[in-house]
Amino acid sequence: xxxxxxxxxxxxxxxxxxxxxxxxxDAPMSALARKSGASPGVIYHYFPSKNDLIRALYQRVAxxxxxxxxxxxxxxxxxxxxxxxxxxxxxxxxxxxRKEARFLDQYLSSGxxxxxxxxxxxxxxxxxxxxxxxxxxxxHGGVLKDLPPEAIDSLTLGLAASLxxxxxxxxKDTLTRIAETVWTxxxxx
Amino acid sequence: xxxxxxxxxxxxxxxxxxxxxxxxxDAPMSALARKSGASPGVIYHYFPSKNDLIRALYQRVAxxxxxxxxxxxxxxxxxxxxxxxxxxxxxxxxxxxRKEARFLDQYLSSGxxxxxxxxxxxxxxxxxxxxxxxxxxxxHGGVLKDLPPEAIDSLTLGLAASLxxxxxxxxKDTLTRIAETVWTxxxxx
Amino acid sequence: xxxxxxxxxxxxxxxxxxxxxxxxxDAPMSALARKSGASPGVIYHYFPSKNDLIRALYQRVAxxxxxxxxxxxxxxxxxxxxxxxxxxxxxxxxxxxRKEARFLDQYLSSGxxxxxxxxxxxxxxxxxxxxxxxxxxxxHGGVLKDLPPEAIDSLTLGLAASLxxxxxxxxKDTLTRIAETVWTxxxxx
Amino acid sequence: xxxxxxxxxxxxxxxxxxxxxxxxxDAPMSALARKSGASPGVIYHYFPSKNDLIRALYQRVAxxxxxxxxxxxxxxxxxxxxxxxxxxxxxxxxxxxRKEARFLDQYLSSGxxxxxxxxxxxxxxxxxxxxxxxxxxxxHGGVLKDLPPEAIDSLTLGLAASLxxxxxxxxKDTLTRIAETVWTxxxxx
DNA sequence: AATGAATGAGGATTCATTCAT
DNA sequence: TATGAATGAATCCTCATTCAT
Numbered sequence: 001x002x003x004x005x006x007x008x009x010x011x012x013x014x015x016x017x018x019x020x021x022x023x024x025x026d027a028p029m030s031a032l033a034r035k036s037g038a039s040p041g042v043i044y045h046y047f048p049s050k051n052d053l054i055r056a057l058y059q060r061v062a063x064x065x066x067x068x069x070x071x072x073x074x075x076x077x078x079x080x081x082x083x084x085x086x087x088x089x090x091x092x093x094x095x096x097x098r099k100e101a102r103f104l105d106q107y108l109s110s111g112x113x114x115x116x117x118x119x120x121x122x123x124x125x126x127x128x129x130x131x132x133x134x135x136x137x138x139x140h141g142g143v144l145k146d147l148p149p150e151a152i153d154s155l156t157l158g159l160a161a162s163l164x165x166x167x168x169x170x171x172k173d174t175l176t177r178i179a180e181t182v183w184t185x186x187x188x189x
Numbered sequence: 190x191x192x193x194x195x196x197x198x199x200x201x202x203x204x205x206x207x208x209x210x211x212x213x214x215d216a217p218m219s220a221l222a223r224k225s226g227a228s229p230g231v232i233y234h235y236f237p238s239k240n241d242l243i244r245a246l247y248q249r250v251a252x253x254x255x256x257x258x259x260x261x262x263x264x265x266x267x268x269x270x271x272x273x274x275x276x277x278x279x280x281x282x283x284x285x286x287r288k289e290a291r292f293l294d295q296y297l298s299s300g301x302x303x304x305x306x307x308x309x310x311x312x313x314x315x316x317x318x319x320x321x322x323x324x325x326x327x328x329h330g331g332v333l334k335d336l337p338p339e340a341i342d343s344l345t346l347g348l349a350a351s352l353x354x355x356x357x358x359x360x361k362d363t364l365t366r367i368a369e370t371v372w373t374x375x376x377x378x
Numbered sequence: 379x380x381x382x383x384x385x386x387x388x389x390x391x392x393x394x395x396x397x398x399x400x401x402x403x404d405a406p407m408s409a410l411a412r413k414s415g416a417s418p419g420v421i422y423h424y425f426p427s428k429n430d431l432i433r434a435l436y437q438r439v440a441x442x443x444x445x446x447x448x449x450x451x452x453x454x455x456x457x458x459x460x461x462x463x464x465x466x467x468x469x470x471x472x473x474x475x476r477k478e479a480r481f482l483d484q485y486l487s488s489g490x491x492x493x494x495x496x497x498x499x500x501x502x503x504x505x506x507x508x509x510x511x512x513x514x515x516x517x518h519g520g521v522l523k524d525l526p527p528e529a530i531d532s533l534t535l536g537l538a539a540s541l542x543x544x545x546x547x548x549x550k551d552t553l554t555r556i557a558e559t560v561w562t563x564x565x566x567x
Numbered sequence: 568x569x570x571x572x573x574x575x576x577x578x579x580x581x582x583x584x585x586x587x588x589x590x591x592x593d594a595p596m597s598a599l600a601r602k603s604g605a606s607p608g609v610i611y612h613y614f615p616s617k618n619d620l621i622r623a624l625y626q627r628v629a630x631x632x633x634x635x636x637x638x639x640x641x642x643x644x645x646x647x648x649x650x651x652x653x654x655x656x657x658x659x660x661x662x663x664x665r666k667e668a669r670f671l672d673q674y675l676s677s678g679x680x681x682x683x684x685x686x687x688x689x690x691x692x693x694x695x696x697x698x699x700x701x702x703x704x705x706x707h708g709g710v711l712k713d714l715p716p717e718a719i720d721s722l723t724l725g726l727a728a729s730l731x732x733x734x735x736x737x738x739k740d741t742l743t744r745i746a747e748t749v750w751t752x753x754x755x756x
Numbered sequence: 757a758a759t760g761a762a763t764g765a766g767g768a769t770t771c772a773t774t775c776a777t
Numbered sequence: 778t779a780t781g782a783a784t785g786a787a788t789c790c791t792c793a794t795t796c797a798t
Binding site for chain 4 (some may be wrong): 398399400401402403405480483484487488489490523525526528529531532533536537539540541543544548552556559560562563564
Binding site for chain 3 (some may be wrong): 791792793794795796
């Protein structure tokens, strides 16, 4: 039964690699079989279809990302502390999971996911809910300037993702400085 | 001969639509033929292969985007004015060319382009060169805070692109306010 | 009108080249157009179809070959002289028309010609008829040993064709010696 | 696993038929699939491409031919006996394998084989090497007259192939007589 | 006569998926 | 569970041929 999990994981790993290296177009099941060491037959034993397999991969990656983002986060942090903490976590995740980052980019832009369930799952999480409470403009009960949510997202997590794509990693100091700059820019007062 | 251009354009238009609606995976030439009203044969008369066709589409889109970004820009603008101007142009472009925006996202994340020629062409432009001169940290001869280029890019054009993805358009006032917030955040002093 | 002939000839020349270089499979009209400098349209002005074009080419080649074989032949030669003369002509033709030789090989083995008219035309020639009279076993009124016609053909013209395929040309002396050896082998007495 | 071989063989058989009946041009994979009873998919499971399939067919045919030529041959035969034996074998092979003969003609003249590996394999065989030792002019250590190798080949195997193309088979007596005529013609003394 | 864009059936090949073993 | 041969529709692309100009 450990085997089961291993094989499933191996298949997902191989698909991750494949999609990152060659794109969703040009990621055939035959190549997946070769790469993963699983026969076409077993792949379909574990996943009902290619679509399901890819969605499963997305969910695995999303779960890992979610865990990484909130690692070490505690409810008694201030809004500022929370943001800085999560922001650094995000950078670290994107930096240490470059394949996953590239996969997410592609998955989200490719329209491979037709359903909107994906995000719903995310926003159902109580921790996320709590954070979202103050991660919004003051006039909506939060602590931030009056900026559209898209702007807030882009200026925080979007920035972390962009920075993680740089060829070299940034020092914690640099990152903290940047995070504080951002905080100043978006926080009210 | 006007027809020639028309047909080529029609094919590219149809491919843009197709990729945006269904993704690079699931954008077969047969569907393109149907959509564009061109026979499979002629498509290959105009483009040597599907790859070339997609690259040509990218180049067309990139050229339009480039023109849009610098529309109305003049060399006697101050750094601040330039940024605000281009930033608004970018937002407008992404807003009025949503298909193009989605295509670019997908093209760049899918690895459909293996060559790096694409960006090189962009940065060879003299206007871009001139702007890039001051769009960098003060210590490198620019007017900005000491931030990595990825951060600058994300905080400016990345933000514009994100905002453009919002369901509703923002008023010019809102946009200007956001742009100024950003300027304050990244400009030195 | 000289142009007409030139263009037709250019097309046939190009096809000869094409077939010899790439084979009947892989000799598309598009390549022919490129090579010959004629547009697809004109090719179809001169030849009703690809099949006809190839048959026309065959006929041109066959005619040239026929002329070459009987060049300098005169009716007052003895059987032995005739054979030697024609045999040397054949060798010379295959040697100086290597493309034509390769084309003939291919044309005849490929079944591109479904009709048997091709050979009929040849054997209708009065000169050929006269020669064929004594190029047969004595008991059928000829001057040769009792060998099947296939053997005679192979030992004479077949041999000439084979020799012509050698990398280097043979001297006239060598050829004459070989021809005499053959004559001795197949002539009665 | 016997099935595997069967299917591969069935595919090759069908291709042999196809090429012989319709030529290399006009031997589409679709027709092959129909004829062989294999789906397009499996054909590509067994052979990476049409080219490889045809080369494989050639190699199979060449191997059969090779075996047939040397059937019953023993090293203690005299040169004369060897030649006669192999010559008769050759005739028999071409006579009983007319499709194979036509295929070889076409394969070799069509330039479908670009590689020269094909012949190399043949001449690496030790039996062939041994025979080739005396199948050459006396002055090169053989037992034959001073004739170019092309001539020797044409006068022996070429002749056998030609005879086999005759509508009717020849009696063993006739063949032996012809073989002896040839031997006399090419052997020294 | 000449062009070359246009056609669309047909070519080789791939690929998600199934199924006998 | 696992295999990998088998399927056949769908893919990208070609090619003989036509036709408006």
